[in-house]
Amino acid sequence: xxxxxxxxxxxxxxxxxxxxxxxxxxxxxxxxxxxxxxxxxxxxxxxxxxxxxxxxxxxxxxxxxxxxxxxxxxxxxxxxxxxxxxxxxxxxxxxxxxxxxxxxxxxxxxxxxxxxxxxxxxxxxxxxxxxxxxxxxxxxxxxxxxxxxxxxxxxxxxxxxxxxxxxxxxxxxxxxxxxxxxxxxxxxxxxxxxxxx
Amino acid sequence: xxxxxxxxxxxxxxxxxxxxxxxxxxxxxxxxxxxxxxxxxxxxxxxxxxxxxxxxxxxxxxxxxxxxxxxxxxxxxxxxxxxxxxxxxxxxxxxxxxxxxxxxxxxxxxxxxxxxxxxxxxxxxxxxxxxxxxxxxxxxxxxxxxxxxxxxxxxxxxxxxxxxxxxxxxxxxxxxxxxxxxxxxxxxxxxxxxxxxxxxxxxxxxxxxxxxxxxxxxxxxxxxxxxxxxxxxxxxxxxxxxxxxxxxxxxxx
Numbered sequence: 137x138x139x140x141x142x143x144x145x146x147x148x149x150x151x152x153x154x155x156x157x158x159x160x161x162x163x164x165x166x167x168x169x170x171x172x173x174x175x176x177x178x179x180x181x182x183x184x185x186x187x188x189x190x191x192x193x194x195x196x197x198x199x200x201x202x203x204x205x206x207x208x209x210x211x212x213x214x215x216x217x218x219x220x221x222x223x224x225x226x227x228x229x230x231x232x233x234x235x236x237x238x239x240x241x242x243x244x245x246x247x248x249x250x251x252x253x254x255x256x257x258x259x260x261x262x263x264x265x266x267x268x269x270x271x272x273x274x275x276x277x278x279x280x281x282x283x284x285x286x287x288x289x290x291x292x293x294x295x296x297x298x299x300x301x302x303x304x305x306x307x308x309x310x311x312x313x314x315x316x317x318x319x320x321x322x323x324x325x326x327x328x329x330x331x332x333x
Numbered sequence: 334x335x336x337x338x339x340x341x342x343x344x345x346x347x348x349x350x351x352x353x354x355x356x357x358x359x360x361x362x363x364x365x366x367x368x369x370x371x372x373x374x375x376x377x378x379x380x381x382x383x384x385x386x387x388x389x390x391x392x393x394x395x396x397x398x399x400x401x402x403x404x405x406x407x408x409x410x411x412x413x414x415x416x417x418x419x420x421x422x423x424x425x426x427x428x429x430x431x432x433x434x435x436x437x438x439x440x441x442x443x444x445x446x447x448x449x450x451x452x453x454x455x456x457x458x459x460x461x462x463x464x465x466x467x468x469x470x471x472x473x474x475x476x477x478x479x480x481x482x483x484x485x486x487x488x489x490x491x492x493x494x495x496x497x498x499x500x501x502x503x504x505x506x507x508x509x510x511x512x513x514x515x516x517x518x519x520x521x522x523x524x525x526x527x528x529x530x531x532x533x534x535x536x537x538x539x540x541x542x543x544x545x546x547x548x549x550x551x552x553x554x555x556x557x558x559x560x561x562x563x564x565x566x567x568x569x570x571x572x573x574x575x576x577x578x579x580x581x582x583x584x585x586x
Contacts, residue, residue: 147453148410150403150429184426186454216454249456249499251530252553253336253378253583269336269583271409273431273456275499292335315409315431317373317585 137333140176141166142201144193147184152214152314152324156180159325170197174204178332181217183312187240187276188228190216195230202233210305210332212324215274218301218308227276236301236308237281245293249275254311256299259288261307265326267319270299270311277310305331336581337547338378338554339571340411340532341561343368346385348394352510352559359385362562366402372561373408375568376585380406381434381502381556384414385477396428403429413461413502419448426453434459434502437475440482440489443496450497455529458500460493462486464519465506471519478506487522494527501531502556508536510559515542520550532556540566540574547580 139156141149143166153164167173170193179201194201205211213221220232225240232240243250256267267288277297280286290299290310301308307327313320343350343365350368351359362368369380382399386392392415399412412425413434422433439446439460449458463478464471464486471486490501503523505516515533524531530553533546543555560566576582 148403148426148429148431150400151407151431154404155407184431184454184457186451189452246528247335247530247553248528249530250335251456251500252338255334272335273409275455312409312431314407317407321407 137162137178137328138176139164139178139180139328140173141180141182142170142173143168143182144190145185147182149182152180152182155314155321155324156328158321159328162328170194171200173197174201174209177210178328179204179209179211181211181213181220183215183217185216186228187216187219187225188230190220191228191230191232194220194233198231198233202235205233205235205306208305211307212327213306213308214314215310215312218310219276219278221306221308222278225276235306236278236285236303238279240276240278242276243292244295247293249273250292254290254292256288256290256311259300261287261300261302262323262326262330264330265319265322267313267316267323270313270316270320272311274310278308307331334581336583337575339543339568339575340379340381340554340556341372341377341568342381342383342534342556342558344383344385344558345395345398347391348398350562351385352562365398366405369402369406369410372568373406376572376583377408377568378554378583379409379411381411381413384412386415396424399425399428399430411459413459417445419445419452422449422453426457432457432459432500434461436461436463439493440473440475440484443492446493446496446498450499455497455499458498459502460490460498460500461502461504462490462493463504463506466516466519474506478509486519487526490523491526494529498529500529501527502534503531505535511536512538512560514538515546515550515555517545517550520546520552524551530554540571543571544575544578544580547575548578
């Protein structure tokens with residue numbers, strides 16, 4: 137199974153690459169071109185950077201990627217990668233993929249960024265791995281137009297927002313599964329087994 | 334609810350873990366990769382590598398060490414020490430760090446915090462502040478605590494956050510390695526002054542000290558080093574006490 141990480145800038149891709157590669161038969165590659173990134177069995181949008189610069193890197197291949205997702209290309213978007221699956225963001229200019237309807241806005245909590253381990257409430261994303269606590273590091277969150285895509289919620293102070301969204305074979309997580317220890321790695325592997333294969 | 338974090342700090346020098354008292358008298362305590370993995374297994378919420386290499390030759394081993402660690406460690410890894418420019422931060426993140434702490438370089442040129450936050454996001458920019466008590470205030474020091482500055486710690490923490498830092502790592506030079514507890518007054522003053530998470534550092538001698546740092550000090554996270562490396566207590570024992578005190582703590586069982 138070919139798994140491609142779309143690399144749209146800075147960030148630690150090592151842990152994510154290794155987490156994906158723990159699943160047998162997975163061949164992970166990193167691709168900087170959005171158009172070429174969709175030539176794969178599974179697309180992963182990793183999680184570090186700012187929305188504006190990531191959207192700019194995405195722009196030339198945005199339509200191709202959006203269309204590939206609609207046609208059933210399995211995709212896991214992590215943190216900023218999840219936010220790129222939505223329409224737009226208050227963090228920066230440019231268009232996201234618009235696969236999920238909604239806008240990305242700043243957390244309304246006092247302590248921002250949220251950095252640390254928080255809950256995933258009632259996670260029903262995958263049957264093979266349920267996450268109850270995961271590592272988050274973010275200032276912005278996705279506000280969904282249709283709550284039925286939310287497969288797990290979380291709360292930081294008074295602000296409640298989606299921890300996980302799923303529609304078809306596309307999953308977006310606000311937390312970092314690759315930084316959520318063994319249960320996070322189990323979530324990544326279960327995604328590859330259940331959604332991608 | 335966001336849980337309070339226990340962060341294990343490994344001081345690294347020339348690719349090995351060392352530990353000193355009040356920034357001096359270094360002893361070799363082990364291999365960074367193996368220690369980081371052991372602490373993840375024991376339930377540490379994060380690992381921090383603080384590079385205290387004195388020479389460029391020693392420092393060259395850091396990026397390779399970070400890469401080897403990131404490939405096996407599945408909890409957040411922060412790297413600090415010797416990070417001066419946006420390019421250094423980019424290199425640290427590329428090597429496998431999730432966050433980078435900036436200390437002397439931010440004092441010398443505070444704009445570096447903004448540049449890093451704009452390019453990589455505030456969540457990976459940690460302002461590291463070393464402070465020494467003088468009367469009723471705390472003076473910021475740089476260069477591993479050796480060089481006094483004109484900055485007052487609470488005001489400097491505020492400025493770091495205004496300039497883009499997403500987290501403050503606050504070390505009391507007076508308490509560091511002394512094992513008599515964090516400087517709670519300093520921790521509380523900074524935690525009340527900024528809206529980003531504050532990590533208490535310097536002085537933990539037992540689990541009660543860690544609890545006090547989080548409760549009376551108001552810190553979001555506590556950094557510990559020597560007491561774990563020396564086997565005086567364990568991550569599990571500290572977290573049990575924190576949980577029993579009513580703090581939200583991540584369970585790993």
